Amino acid sequence: MATLARQTQLIPVAELAPGAVAAIRNNIIEQVVSIAASELGRPVTDLVVRDLRPYTDLKWGTNTDAVQAALTTDTWICQSDDAKNYNAFCNAISDSSSANVMADSRWIAIYGIKDLRMCLATAIARALTFLRINVGGNDRVIWDLSVIQSYPEAMAAICPSAVLIPQNVEYMIDFYGGLSNDGSSTDVNSYIMVEGVVVEPKGKVLSP
Amino acid sequence: MAVTSVSENGAVVAPPSPILTNLIPVQELAPGQIAAIKNEAIKALLAMASAQLQMSVDNLVVRDIMPYTDLKWGTDATTGLAKAALTTDIWYLQTDDSLTGYLPLVTSASTVMGDQKFCAIWGLRDARGAEATVVAQTTSLWKFDIGHSIKAIWDVSKLYAYRYNAYGICPSPVIIPQNVYYQIYGYSILVNVMSWLMLDGCIVEPRGKQVSP
Numbered sequence: 502m503a504t505l506a507r508q509t510q511l512i513p514v515a516e517l518a519p520g521a522v523a524a525i526r527n528n529i530i531e532q533v534v535s536i537a538a539s540e541l542g543r544p545v546t547d548l549v550v551r552d553l554r555p556y557t558d559l560k561w562g563t564n565t566d567a568v569q570a571a572l573t574t575d576t577w578i579c580q581s582d583d584a585k586n587y588n589a590f591c592n593a594i595s596d597s598s599s600a601n602v603m604a605d606s607r608w609i610a611i612y613g614i615k616d617l618r619m620c621l622a623t624a625i626a627r628a629l630t631f632l633r634i635n636v637g638g639n640d641r642v643i644w645d646l647s648v649i650q651s652y653p654e655a656m657a658a659i660c661p662s663a664v665l666i667p668q669n670v671e672y673m674i675d676f677y678g679g680l681s682n683d684g685s686s687t688d689v690n691s692y693i694m695v696e697g698v699v700v701e702p703k704g705k706v707l708s709p
Numbered sequence: 710m711a712v713t714s715v716s717e718n719g720a721v722v723a724p725p726s727p728i729l730t731n732l733i734p735v736q737e738l739a740p741g742q743i744a745a746i747k748n749e750a751i752k753a754l755l756a757m758a759s760a761q762l763q764m765s766v767d768n769l770v771v772r773d774i775m776p777y778t779d780l781k782w783g784t785d786a787t788t789g790l791a792k793a794a795l796t797t798d799i800w801y802l803q804t805d806d807s808l809t810g811y812l813p814l815v816t817s818a819s820t821v822m823g824d825q826k827f828c829a830i831w832g833l834r835d836a837r838g839a840e841a842t843v844v845a846q847t848t849s850l851w852k853f854d855i856g857h858s859i860k861a862i863w864d865v866s867k868l869y870a871y872r873y874n875a876y877g878i879c880p881s882p883v884i885i886p887q888n889v890y891y892q893i894y895g896y897s898i899l900v901n902v903m904s905w906l907m908l909d910g911c912i913v914e915p916r917g918k919q920v921s922p
Contacts, residue, residue, distance in 0.1 A: 514737060522736075523742065530727075530729070545726060548727040549728050550728065551861070552731050552732055555864075576849045577866050615870035616870060619870075620838065620869035620870075621843065622845070653872065655870065656870045657870040692869075694867065707730055707859050707862065709728045709730055709881060
């Protein structure tokens with residue numbers, strides 16, 4: 502039997518069978534919970550699965566290599582610096598003082614992306630074309646964000662293989678512009694967010 | 710998440726599982742899952758209310774949440790999310806014109822759930838897509854503090870990938886039992902703009918307290 506290739510491609514949710522998104526998400530959560538329970542030596546009932554906080558958990562948009570102004574709050578919306586990331590991958594996570602090391606007792610699985618820009622009164626142009634995620638010094642995925650452009654009413658895509666960022670491991674997310682470099686300070690906002698979950702012990706942030 | 714097993718006496722045993730507090734856009738759920746999550750939440754809330762009130766479930770009613778009457782939604786205009794305190798049963802409010810970050814919704818004088826009243830919150834809706842002029846996103850995260858413990862942090866941003874159906878649901882509802890402290894926080898990222906977000910959930914209470922079906 503042939504070995505199955507690792508599927509790292511991004512698939513628009515509009516192209517998946519009903520229930521497939523839930524199946525992929527549930528499978529990924531089950532795997533991350535299992536890894537976290539094993540590494541922490543705790544039962545899975547001691548763990549919580551929660552949403553990502555863009556700044557607090559990931560330090561999203563904190564590197565001015567990729568964005569105009571480093572974010573300091575929990576939002577995904579940032580201004581893409583097209584003078585730098587036009588036709589080039591640029592770091593979007595601050596790498597100063599090891600800010601890009603996952604916290605202790607925290608695991609993050611990233612399994613998709615979403616674009617929020619169609620929910621504006623006037624939908625703006627897209628800012629990014631590719632997203633690259635590096636964990637532990639290895640590029641884990643390179644996602645083509647263009648695949649969701651065909652579905653303006655459902656701008657979400659999911660990957661069958663999650664990117665796992667384990668506790669205390671270095672990671673980096675890179676933005677790739679590739680659309681234009683207007684040469685001015687009127688850069689376009691990026692409304693791209695990554696979809697995923699955080700797994701950590703009860704009481705670290707949540708106590709449900 | 711995992712396969713259930715059958716115990717020696719034939720009972721179906723659910724496997725141990727972590728608590729899933731993540732918000733999921735309804736478009737990403739399998740058919741029937743929304744109803745299943747809601748029904749489970751209502752069943753759990755009825756069981757809790759029935760046990761605490763020593764009343765049979767026949768004597769209880771399940772109804773929609775009234776934002777002001779039940780939750781005192783948008784009543785904190787001093788340090789809170791609302792620019793002007795709400796005094797009526799409506800979810801919509803204007804965000805504060807200067808404060809950002811986590812801002813409380815409920816004025817500190819009203820942060821205890823009513824007696825004989827139990828509330829379950831299992832989702833968030835955003836009605837801004839239905840307005841003539843669609844405003845921008847006002848909040849990113851929503852945090853629920855019940856009994857001085859943070860029970861959930863939901864990222865509402867993920868709903869906006871779906872232009873016309875911004876509705877998300879959580880597999881584990883946030884429960885506010887009677888007479889228990891609660892506070893709800895919205896993480897403001899845009900000042901002085903209408904927020905069209907509302908919570909999805911229900912109230913369980915004795916018949917006759919509010920409605921008498």
